[in-house]
Amino acid sequence: MKLLATRRLLRILRVVIRYRLDDLLLALPLPWPLRLLGALLPWRWLPRKPLALSRGERLRLALEDLGPIFIKFGQLLSTRRDLLPLDIADELARLQDQVPPFPPAQAIARIEQQLGAPVSQLFARFDEQPLASASVAQVHAAQLKSGEEVVVKVIRPGLKPIIRQDLAWLFLLARSAERLSADARRLRPLEVVEDYEKTIYDELDLLREAANASQLRRNFEASPLIYVPQIHWPLCRHKVLVMERIYGIPVTDLNALAAQRTDMKKLAERGVEIFFTQVFRDSFFHADMHPGNIFVSTRTPWEPQYIAIDCGIVGSLTAEDQDYLARNLLAFFKRDYRKVAQLHIDSGWVPAHTRVNEFEAAIRTVCEPIFERPLKDISFGQLLLRLFQTARRFNMEVQPQLVLLQKTLLNIEGLGRQLYPDLDLWSTAQPFLERWMRERISPLQLLRNLQNQAEQVPQLSQMARQTLDRLNHPQPAAPLRASWPGRLIGAALLLGAASQGLLLSMAAWPAWLMLGGGLWLLLRR
Incomplete structure (x- = not known):
């Protein structure tokens, strides 16, 4: 075990040297003894060709080189835009969740071990060639004995030892960074790694994902807005998930969507409606809505319907968070910055001793330049992001459910504007929020x-x-x-x-x- 950990450390060190990540560390305001120690590192004295890569690109490529666990960590890190410089967050958001598949024989062995029967008895047909491969699992097509087409999701074998090793090194790096740099302490790397630890272990339990998918499907039963595949519970275990196979167009395939004459404006607006319905009506929202998890049905392109998969990460809000968030957003629509500041204090998002007038002035400074632009050109997600960044100056503690909410909103808004560039998220969201508030206080x-x-x-x-x-x-x-x-x-x-x-x-x-x-x-x- 120690030998494996040592080999892993040497591999990490090689990647650090290759992409010169030490330059990023030494760019921080470190104490002079550490800066001197960094300057004496042996590889820094060797001739090096200049890299025509930004710091964000170097970090992204290093995480890709280190493998699935670090790729997943980079994806999570990209959601912490309240903590990271935007150029790094934007580059990390480009990380693709595609890795080489593991051998079909290992997938079959795991399925049979989990379900206690040969694949030939469980399925009428099982395709050994995987449909897709991701950082923690891969998916195979199959057919049930009843004739239903399904997909079988299988957790990668041997992940837990790798995860434990990589998490140990990540925690070590985070603690070291917090001790060495005040700038790093502001970014709270230890908290980021702790969030990642919970997320990665949750994603290893496919029963949790199946339960989330069932809940989301029930919330939108017979809805024209979104379809969630059916889970086949008798064939689900902690490391194997079997669900209905869906057929749709990837949401980023704009040419295919145009070819079937999809109403792109309605598709974009329905994406916004789905998000706000999940957040405010259900308090249960799909928090991993990157394009790889979203498809569009081919059945009624004039009334487009989304199809959502991979419910491993979901978020929820308390009734109090829902109420304060809705009131905050409506106050933003009206430029009532005093109310926004007071709501943040009342909700406990910033300390009770915060001076309302100072917080109000800070919010106005951030928001007024934005409101001078046409509504359709205003990024709702970026506004929420800037609000969080401003509130952090007043010791706002960003709660995990709000971070997931921000990440999901940024994904939805970016996707909506890709589908329909003139999407006005504000005018789409405001009537929904006002209606929800009226219903909330109705007799x-x-x-x-x-x-x-x-x-x-x-x-x-x-x-x-x-x-x-x-x-x-x-x-x-x-x-x-x-x-x-x-x-x-x-x-x-x-x-x-x-x-x-x-x-x-x-x-x-x-x-x-x-x-x-x-x-x-x-x-x-």
Whole structure:
């Protein structure tokens, strides 16, 4: 094991020398003893041809040379645009998730070991030549005994020892960078590696991916917007996943999409609608929406439908994060920077002691130049990115779900503008957000929230349930027994409860009693 680790270290060192990554390290403001030590490295005294490559290109090529685990790390690193210089983040985003396939015999052996039967008994046909090969798994086409066409995803053999070794070196490099450089500490490399560790181990569990795909499919059952392939659960294990095979056009194949006369404007707008529906309606969003995971159905090009695969990485937001994010975005639309600053403080995204006026001025400085451009030329994702970067100056701690959200939004917006360059994401998103906010504070939704939170108060829960039944299944009008003064008192009680703003607090008994009494007076017959 030690020999393998040593060999791996020597390979990493060779790649560092080849792409001169030490130059990137020495460009940081290091203490002079370390700079002197770096200058004395033996290979720096050897003649070297100049490299006509940017620092981002050198880093990308080095990660590609180091293999699948480092490629995956580079992909994750490219999403941390709140931490990285943009030129490096843009270059890392070009990393392709294509690596040489492993031998079919190993794939078959793993399938049979996981499912406990020969491939010939499990499938009517199994194609040994893989359809695609990625950093942690590869995919084979097959046919079930029932005649259904499927794909079989298999985790690469022998990954865990390599992952453990590479993670150990990554943690060592991250800790060293944080100790040596204040600039590196600002980039928080240790946190980035920890995020990667969780992500890579999650992706090794295909049952998790299958569960995510099933949830996403259920959320968009019979939807014209997006289709998610069916999971064949009896044939799924931790290292093997079997799902319905889909046939579609890769979303980046613009010529094929044009040939079938796809409505590109509608396709781009539907991508935006899918994103906001996942984030705000479901609080469950596909967070790996790079072009390799998205296809377009060939069935109804005039009403284009997306097809999504590879649900290994998903994100979610709490109800509080949803609410504050929507309010932030709507405040941006109205250039209400004071409200944006206050919402960040109220949500806990920046410390409570932050001075609102200073934070407001910083946000205005970033946003005003953007708003001077036509709406269709404004990058929604870049605006969110700049907001995070500005907030970081005020000690904002970017939460993992917000990083995934930012990454996904950047992917969706970039894809949408590739499909339809005149896409105005702002005008597409604003009506959705406004409608969602209206629905969130509608009387019907408030009653649903009340029912969900009042289980500890049986009478109030029953009253809310009866009210919901009446609203959902209205009965023919009957003579009201409540007098008009009673109805007015009931309305006043409701207004009083609402004005207290205490509906979500179980300890706020006056508001609960006012609400219950008001509903009873208004709705009794």
